[in-house]
Amino acid sequence: MAKWDNMLSVLWMLRYGRKLTAAQIADNLEISVRTVYRYIDALCASGVPIVSESGHDGGIHILESFKETPLFFDAVELKALVDASKFAESAGYPYTDELKIALKKVEVGLHEEQRHNLYRQTSGLDVISPVRSSFTIPLLRDLEEAANKGQTVRIAYRKANAEQADEREVNPYGLVYNRNHWYTIAHCQRSKAMRTFRVDRIERLEMTESHFEKPEFFSASEYFRDESEGGLEADGPLTVIRIVGESDILNTICGHWHLRHYVTERNDREITFLLDVQTMNKYLPKYLIAFGTAIHIREPQELRLQLQEMAYRIAKHYEDNPNCT
Template identity: 45%
Template sequence: MSKADNMLSILWMLRSGKKMTAQQIADELEIHVRTVYRCIDSLCASGAPIIADSGPNGGFRILGQFAESPLMFDAEEQKALVHASIFAKESGYPFTDALQRAIDKLKLYTNEEQLSQIERHSGGVSVLQPPVHKGLRPLLQTLESAAAHGQTLKMTYSKGREGASITRNFDPYGIIHWKGQWYAAGFCHLRQEIRNFRVDRIIGLEPTEHAFERPADFSAKDVLLGSLLPDQGSHEPLVHVVIQGHEHVLNELSQHWLFGHTLVKRCDGEAHFRLDTSSLTSYVPYFLLPYGKSLTILEPASLVLKLSEITTSMALHYERMLSDMTKKEG
């Protein structure tokens, strides 16, 4: 038998819960005892919790919890794992290489029919995501490892278009993937508060000798959304926004990260939101523009006025563009 067959046979024998010596395994499989030791070393390296007990009643055994759990995945579980790997890979998951090795192992221990099923299902799912720069992978790996081990990092971070960078100590509590971007959430020693940082703006990370304890109730997802949503505790007044439109348009609005959290009422062909004033004059109009005539803003008038100003400015911009092109062609 091949080494893979021997390893699988040893694993099945130990799953029975019975303690066996290397010689007993060798006699059962009709292989050399040195082959047994090599196979068990490989199984341990692969993560199988095999314990070696010494003494007169010694031998190899496998941890009870592992022995009692199913060793093989059924067809639905295999499909789910392959599909999950596709989503993870396209999102820029930092441990893609290890994930691919796991999927390769899954395929290795399947028969031809099962392998054909896996290949058919893996070709039936695609994910459209903005391409993630390969340089982010080592940064994400460092952040995830530091979060798991509670190690403070020295982080050099760019402020974006300004070009300036600042170095600070940072306790990464977790990484978040949201709308095609990776973020790191944690405690910033420079600002003395919990903050979010875009990973693509991190210039460098260095480990330090300092350690930290992540708060037990910390949620990186909640922190990120909390920094993006209107501050309900601020003194800035919230404005009642009423939008009328087709059901599919209102459904999309209700699923948006901002609108979905500010929805207060939904009725037939109409949705009511509570938004802060600053968002109505900044990014909200630009989000609504692509929907064009498929929606109608019933209130407030200030949002309609802002949209009118933006569209008028855009029309003038393209008119000047067209005029310049006409002059060049003439």
């Protein structure tokens, strides 16, 4: 048996709680007593609180406080766990509190030098978390539970720019996190089709008594990716869009989660897209106006006029309401 297998066996024997002599451990693993003591020393050096007591009732045992502690993380693995927790918290991961408790349990099993080293290695990385509504966390928990149990939920969902939410019953298949937002992929019973719902637009959620069976091997992330990247066969005519600007600005536009799939040509000064007219009219003016004078639309003229009209309305708004509060 390999050294680490033997060390792990020693540890599991001690975790049962009773005291064992080095001879008992050696006989059980068919190794020498000297090797047992060498393993004990190595385990102690890694932070495992093993106590050796002499005398008639003596023996080797492990402290009770260590029995819930995760084992055998090296310095880089510990750093990875702590760093990953920062990203999870930033994403609004619904079990952040439980994750922090788990990390505390890990830290309890470390000796002082290991704790100091862990702090030193992780203090150089921080993740700035966006402001999020605390209401999202119970929604994420409920949606995940519903997906795991195959339980239908009733939601009040408000679409973008809608004045009020509407109710529908959906079968949640899974959760996806993308570009600072959580989504649930669900089968909508009203439309009798798969739909993607942004979780922060769910105003109310309640469990129902109905149950469903999720398709075998369904992947929420694959569905989301296919919808984002595969929804490129839009109805209606296509139009060529040419945008001029500095290279870093064009990189930003090309990196847009949706537009990147429509790029047909690109150089340091210009991008060319082939996009359906409906999508262009609905989304592009609002997105491109944020770049102000840093870009120039060469074509189509229709898009140029839409940006011009939008800029005019904004300027007129502030001209007519100079002291609006």
